[in-house]
Amino acid sequence: MSLLLSPVDIAGLSLKNRVVMPPMCMYEVHQEDGLPTAFHKAHYGARAIAGVGLIIQEATAIEPDGRLTNKDLGIWTDAQGHSMSQMVADLHVLGAQVGIQLGHGGRKSIDAKDPIAPSAIAYSSDYKKPREMTQADIERIKEAFVAAARRADKAGYDMIELHGAHGYLINQFLEPQTNHRSDSYGGTLENRFRFLKEIIESIKAVFSKPIWVRLSVTAYDETGVQNTLEDYQQIGRWLEELGVACLDISTGGLMDVRPNIPIHGGYQAPFTAKMKESLNIPVTAVGLLNSPELAEYLLQNQQADLIQVGRGLIRNTNWLAEAAEMLRDHQFKVYNNSYQRGQVR
Numbered sequence: 001m002s003l004l005l006s007p008v009d010i011a012g013l014s015l016k017n018r019v020v021m022p023p024m025c026m027y028e029v030h031q032e033d034g035l036p037t038a039f040h041k042a043h044y045g046a047r048a049i050a051g052v053g054l055i056i057q058e059a060t061a062i063e064p065d066g067r068l069t070n071k072d073l074g075i076w077t078d079a080q081g082h083s084m085s086q087m088v089a090d091l092h093v094l095g096a097q098v099g100i101q102l103g104h105g106g107r108k109s110i111d112a113k114d115p116i117a118p119s120a121i122a123y124s125s126d127y128k129k130p131r132e133m134t135q136a137d138i139e140r141i142k143e144a145f146v147a148a149a150r151r152a153d154k155a156g157y158d159m160i161e162l163h164g165a166h167g168y169l170i171n172q173f174l175e176p177q178t179n180h181r182s183d184s185y186g187g188t189l190e191n192r193f194r195f196l197k198e199i200i201e202s203i204k205a206v207f208s209k210p211i212w213v214r215l216s217v218t219a220y221d222e223t224g225v226q227n228t229l230e231d232y233q234q235i236g237r238w239l240e241e242l243g244v245a246c247l248d249i250s251t252g253g254l255m256d257v258r259p260n261i262p263i264h265g266g267y268q269a270p271f272t273a274k275m276k277e278s279l280n281i282p283v284t285a286v287g288l289l290n291s292p293e294l295a296e297y298l299l300q301n302q303q304a305d306l307i308q309v310g311r312g313l314i315r316n317t318n319w320l321a322e323a324a325e326m327l328r329d330h331q332f333k334v335y336n337n338s339y340q341r342g343q344v345r
C-alpha cells in the first residue's frame with residue numbers, strides 16, 4: 001500500500017488518504033453574490049467521488065471588498081454560510097473531508113471599491129492604490145474573519161485554512177516591502193506577524209476544529225528586502241505555538257515578479273522540506289506534484305505529510321485511480337462498482 005493513498009490523522013483530521021485538492025478560485029459566481037452555484041457543487045462533488053481525501057474550497061472572501069474579483073465565493077453573510085452547508089453535507093456523503101480557505105485580497109482585490117492594505121502601495125500600475133488600514137479597519141477585518149469562521153463552523157467544514165500566501169492581505173502584513181507601518185503591526189517580524197496572530201487567537205474561540213495557514217515562504221524578489229526562509233521558519237514556530245494544526249507551504253505572489261528558479265515538477269517541495277525541518281506540526285507540499293511517484297517519494301522521505309494536486313485534478317478527475325495503478329496500490333477503491341467497470345480499458 002502506498003503512503004499517498006493510505007489514511008492519516010493530521011492533528012485531529014482523519015483523512016482517508018494524503019491527497020488534498022488545494023484551494024483554487026473558479027470565478028464562477030456570476031451573480032456576484034458570493035453564493036456557491038451549480039458549478040461549485042458539481043466541481044467539488046466530482047473530486048469527492050474521485051476519492052480526494054481533503055478538498056479545500058477556493059479562497060472565500062470574508063467581506064465583499066476582500067474578494068479578488070466579484071466572481072469569488074464569499075462567506076460574509078449567514079445566507080452564504082447556509083448555502084455552503086448544503087454543499088459540505090453533500091461532499092461528506094460522497095466521502096471527502098472539506099475545508100474552506102478564508103481570505104482577503106487586500107491590495108490585490110482588483111474589483112474592490114475601497115481596497116485596503118497595511119500600507120498604501122499599489123501591487124502594480126494595473127491595480128488601484130490601496131488605502132492604508134486604520135486601527136479600526138484592523139479590528140473590523142479581524143471581526144470579519146471571526147464571523148466567517150463561525151459561519152464555517154456552522155456550515156460543517158472540517159478545517160479552516162487562512163490564506164496567508166500569494167501576496168494577499170495577511171501576506172502583505174508579513175512582508176517588509178508591503179508593510180511600512182510605524183505602529184505595532186509594522187517594523188519587526190514579530191510586529192508584522194501580529195495581524196495573523198490576532199486573527200488566529202480570535203478565530204480559535206469560535207472554531208475548535210483544525211486551523212491551517214498557507215504561507216508563501218519566498219517572494220522571489222531580488223530588488224528589495226524580503227522575509228527570508230529563516231523568518232518563515234520563525235513564523236512557523238510561532239504558528240505552531242498558537243496551535244495551528246498544519247502549514248501549507250507555497251511561494252510567490254507578493255510582488256509583480258516571476259519566480260527566479262526553474263519551474264519543474266515539485267519545484268516548491270524543497271521549501272516545504274526546509275519548513276518541515278524546523279517544525280513539529282505537519283506540512284503539505286504543493287506545486288506541480290502531478291507525478292504520483294514524486295508525491296510518494298516526498299512522503300516516504302518525510303519531506304511532506306500531505307500532497308496537494310491542483311491543476312492535475314482540474315485536468316484529470318481520475319488522478320487518484322491512475323496514481324493507484326501507477327503505484328500498484330491495490331487497496332485503493334474507486335467510488336463504486338460502476339466506476340470500477342470504467343477503469344477497464
Ligand SMILES: Cc1cc2nc3c(=O)[nH]c(=O)nc-3n(C[C@H](O)[C@H](O)[C@H](O)COP(=O)(O)O)c2cc1C
Binds near residue numbers: 022026059286
Ligand atoms: C485556477 C487556479 C486558481 C487558484 N486559486 C487559488 C486560491 O484560491 N487560493 C490559493 O491559495 N491558491 C490558489 N491557486 C494556487 C493553487 O492552490 C496551487 O498552489 C497551485 O496551482 C500549484 O499547484 P498545482 O501545480 O498542483 O496546480 C490557484 C491556482 C489555480 C491554477
